[in-house]
Every structure is written in C-alpha cells, then in structure tokens.
Amino acid sequence: DMNEPIPGFVLRCLDGSHRDVELLKYSAADHCTLYAVCDVTRPQLNEEIAQVSTRERRRIGQDLHDSIGQLLTGISLLSRSLANNLRRDGNPGEEDAAQISELADDASNQIRQISRGLMPADIVERGFFASLRDLARITTDSCGIQCEVRLDETVDFNDGAVETHLFRIAQEAVNNAVRHADASQIEIVFSVENGRPQLQICDDGTWKKAADHMSGIGMKTMHYRASVIGGNLTVGAVEEGGTHVVCRLEAEELFETKVV
Incomplete structure (x- = not known):
C-alpha cells in the first residue's frame, strides 16, 4: 500500500533545466520502503496550455464584441441616419446608404455569434x-x-x-x-x-x-x-x-x- 503522499518539489537537472516532480513512497515486504520519483512537468504544462487556450478564446471573443462589434453598430447607425437624410432630399444615394447599414448589421450579428462561440x-x-x-x-x-x-x-x-x-x-x-x-x-x-x-x-x-x-x-x-x-x-x-x-x-x- 502507498503511504501518505509526499509534497512535490522542483528538481534541478544536470543541464540546468528544472522539472516538477512528486516523490511516491511505497511500503514493501520485509519492512522495506520503496521511493519513486515521478516527473509531472508535462501534465502540468499541458494543463497550463489548456487554461491559456481557454483564456485566449474568451479574451478574443470579448475584444471582438467590445471593439469591432461597437464600431459596426456605429457604422450602421450613421448609415441609417444618412439614408434618412438622403431620402428627404430625394438623393438617389439613399439606397446605397441603406445597404451599407444592412451590411453593417449583418457583420455585427456575425461578430456577436463568433464571440458567443469563443466565450460560451x-x-x-x-x-x-x-x-x-x-x-x-x-x-x-x-x-x-x-x-x-x-x-x-x-x-x-x-x-x-x-x-x-x-x-x-x-x-x-x-x-x-x-x-x-x-x-x-x-x-x-x-x-x-x-x-x-x-x-x-x-x-x-x-x-x-x-x-x-x-x-x-x-x-x-x-x-x-x-x-x-x-x-x-x-x-x-x-x-x-x-x-x-x-x-x-x-x-x-x-x-x-x-x-x-
């Protein structure tokens, strides 16, 4: 049976690198005790990579929503206002301005959906x-x-x-x-x-x-x-x-x- 786990520690290797290790203690036959050193550096590194990946997804999603999303909303509002003014003046450019507003709305909706996918x-x-x-x-x-x-x-x-x-x-x-x-x-x-x-x-x-x-x-x-x-x-x-x-x-x- 394995006894109480021994707290992990950092081991310095001959090449100067450092490894995270855990010392495992086992009770063997004839009152003998066996010790095993387990290198846990890679699992910890993989966990950190997964956590960083999740944080980056959330950060990018938030940035898209807060920056580009707001800019597109502004473009849509200004274009809609321009279309209304052009319509009052009978300017044929009104249709183009209205189309710009619709395209900005579509882009804003896509940004919103992408953001939700990145940070569900x-x-x-x-x-x-x-x-x-x-x-x-x-x-x-x-x-x-x-x-x-x-x-x-x-x-x-x-x-x-x-x-x-x-x-x-x-x-x-x-x-x-x-x-x-x-x-x-x-x-x-x-x-x-x-x-x-x-x-x-x-x-x-x-x-x-x-x-x-x-x-x-x-x-x-x-x-x-x-x-x-x-x-x-x-x-x-x-x-x-x-x-x-x-x-x-x-x-x-x-x-x-x-x-x-």
Whole structure:
C-alpha cells in the first residue's frame, strides 16, 4: 500500500533545466520502503496550455464584441441616419446608404455569434448537448459552412469537467476544419458504441491541409483534454479525403447511460 503522499518539489537537472516532480513512497515486504520519483512537468504544462487556450478564446471573443462589434453598430447607425437624410432630399444615394447599414448589421450579428462561440456560457449550466447544438448553429451562421449534429442524449455525465473537455475537443476540431481543411460540411456526432460514449467530428475538407497542423498547440490540447477524462482520442483521414476526429470515453465512473 502507498503511504501518505509526499509534497512535490522542483528538481534541478544536470543541464540546468528544472522539472516538477512528486516523490511516491511505497511500503514493501520485509519492512522495506520503496521511493519513486515521478516527473509531472508535462501534465502540468499541458494543463497550463489548456487554461491559456481557454483564456485566449474568451479574451478574443470579448475584444471582438467590445471593439469591432461597437464600431459596426456605429457604422450602421450613421448609415441609417444618412439614408434618412438622403431620402428627404430625394438623393438617389439613399439606397446605397441603406445597404451599407444592412451590411453593417449583418457583420455585427456575425461578430456577436463568433464571440458567443469563443466565450460560451458555462457549458455545464447550459448543458453539453445544447452547447453542441449551439456550436453547430454558430458555425453554420457565421462561417457559411453546413454543420450538423446527431446526438444520442441517453448519457448522463457524473462530472461536469467531462462535459467541458468534450465540448472543447469538439470546438477545436470544428475550428480546425473551418480554418485549415477548407471544409464545406461538418458533422458532430455523439453516440454510444458498445456501452461507451463516443464523440465524433467529421468533415469533407482536405486531409493533407489539416494534417499539416497536427503538431500545433490545438491538437496537443485536444489530446490532453481526452487524457484528463480517461478518453482515447484518434485523428485520421476518411475515404472521401476529410478528417475524422474520435474521442471515446473509457472510464465507466464518469458517465451513466439512461434507460429509454
């Protein structure tokens, strides 16, 4: 049996680098004690990367809403006022001014939807399945890419962190399809296969273009999130040339399947 854990500490290596380590103490046979040093630097770094990614999404979303969103609102109001003045004077430029106002309104709505996608309401409070539907709708409305969902909602999660990490994996996969794979269609599927919940994101984009970005921070963060919730993440190409992302949950204590 393992005794009380020993607090972690920082170990300086011969090359001058520093590693975060934990010392594990085990009671063995014949009154012997075994010690093991566990390097926890990488898990901590992955967690920090995931936290930074979430903070940056929120910051960018807030900046878009507060700066560009307000500028577009101002353009729309001024254009509408100009259109009214031109209409009173019988100036044919009134239609152009009105069209500028409409375009500014459309752009403002798209900025608002993108901002909501970058900094969604609390996923646990909103609900995992509702958040996935919102993600698909926002992607379709703001990016002009058909994004559909097929959800088996017979699963209850026992830990809100599982819902959050799964949603972020879906969000990152959709983002990769939009930005890097030149996809025109995306499908988000949540199903139960052989008693195990499974999240899939498929697109019809170009696998080679997506593969060029597989070593980026976004992909590493997806793998980290999957590992935190005891999941197995795989990314590969589909026959049609697109990308197929699958996250399969293995830890039974994290979910329950409802009987319908």
